[in-house]
Amino acid sequence: SQQGEEDPQALSIQEGENATMNCSYKTSINNLQWYRQNSGRGLVHLILIRSNEREKHSGRLRVTLDTSKKSSSLLITASRAADTASYFCATVGANSKLTFGKGITLSVRP
Amino acid sequence: DAGITQSPRHKVTETGTPVTLRCHQTENHRYMYWYRQDPGHGLRLIHYSYGVKDTDKGEVSDGYSVSRSKTEDFLLTLESATSSQTSVYFCAISEVSRGPDTQYFGPGTRLTVL
Numbered sequence: 001s002q003q004g005e006e007d008p009q010a011l012s013i014q015e016g017e018n019a020t021m022n023c024s025y026k027t028s029i030n031n032l033q034w035y036r037q038n039s040g041r042g043l044v045h046l047i048l049i050r051s052n053e054r055e056k057h058s059g060r061l062r063v064t065l066d067t068s069k070k071s072s073s074l075l076i077t078a079s080r081a082a083d084t085a086s087y088f089c090a091t092v093g094a095n096s097k098l099t100f101g102k103g104i105t106l107s108v109r110p
Numbered sequence: 111d112a113g114i115t116q117s118p119r120h121k122v123t124e125t126g127t128p129v130t131l132r133c134h135q136t137e138n139h140r141y142m143y144w145y146r147q148d149p150g151h152g153l154r155l156i157h158y159s160y161g162v163k164d165t166d167k168g169e170v171s172d173g174y175s176v177s178r179s180k181t182e183d184f185l186l187t188l189e190s191a192t193s194s195q196t197s198v199y200f201c202a203i204s205e206v207s208r209g210p211d212t213q214y215f216g217p218g219t220r221l222t223v224l
Contacts, residue, residue, distance in 0.1 A: 042218050
């Protein structure tokens with residue numbers, strides 16, 4: 001069964017706007033990761049945040065983690081048409097296995 | 111690019127036939143995984159391997175078997191394919207040097223069972 005659940009399921013924004021995606025999970029985790037999947041391709045790892053971290057940055061990506069609320073958010077700043085993709089959060093628990101959510105479809109309009 | 115290839119990339123087969131999907135990696139990674147991706151379900155782990163001849167079941171292993179006789183190859187077999195196994199199958203590897211929990215994915219195999 002899925003551990004992470006992303007919200008919203010779909011998001012459409014204008015190029016240059018920021019995109020915020022949320023992920024909630026149910027059990028304790030070691031870390032939480034975000035992946036991107038372009039249409040017809042495999043998943044690409046974007047960023048990992050450990051359970052003892054609250055915020056992490058990578059280029060235009062900002063990830064936050066609130067373990068008390070069991071939630072994470074991914075912010076993409078100054079979005080581009082090339083950011084159009086599906087985004088998945090994945091949690092890692094004590095068994096070191098990734099458990100994926102169902103994904104968020106992001107469309108960035110030029 | 112973690113040097114992962116999958117073959118075939120597309121396959122159409124009939125119910126009841128055996129099917130083997132191959133995942134090949136070029137960089138000697140210890141951990142390899144097979145997932146399936148279906149609309150409304152995200153990715154679900156089928157089987158994984160933590161070394162040659164060391165494999166274990168994932169969340170949705172029924173109807174699938176795997177083998178890993180060489181570090182570079184991880185095979186997924188559907189002994190008798192069913193229509194419910196129509197899916198996109200992804201292989202992934204973990205790269206211990208970058209953190210064992212981060213996975214790198216192959217391009218996928220689209221399997222249709224008629």
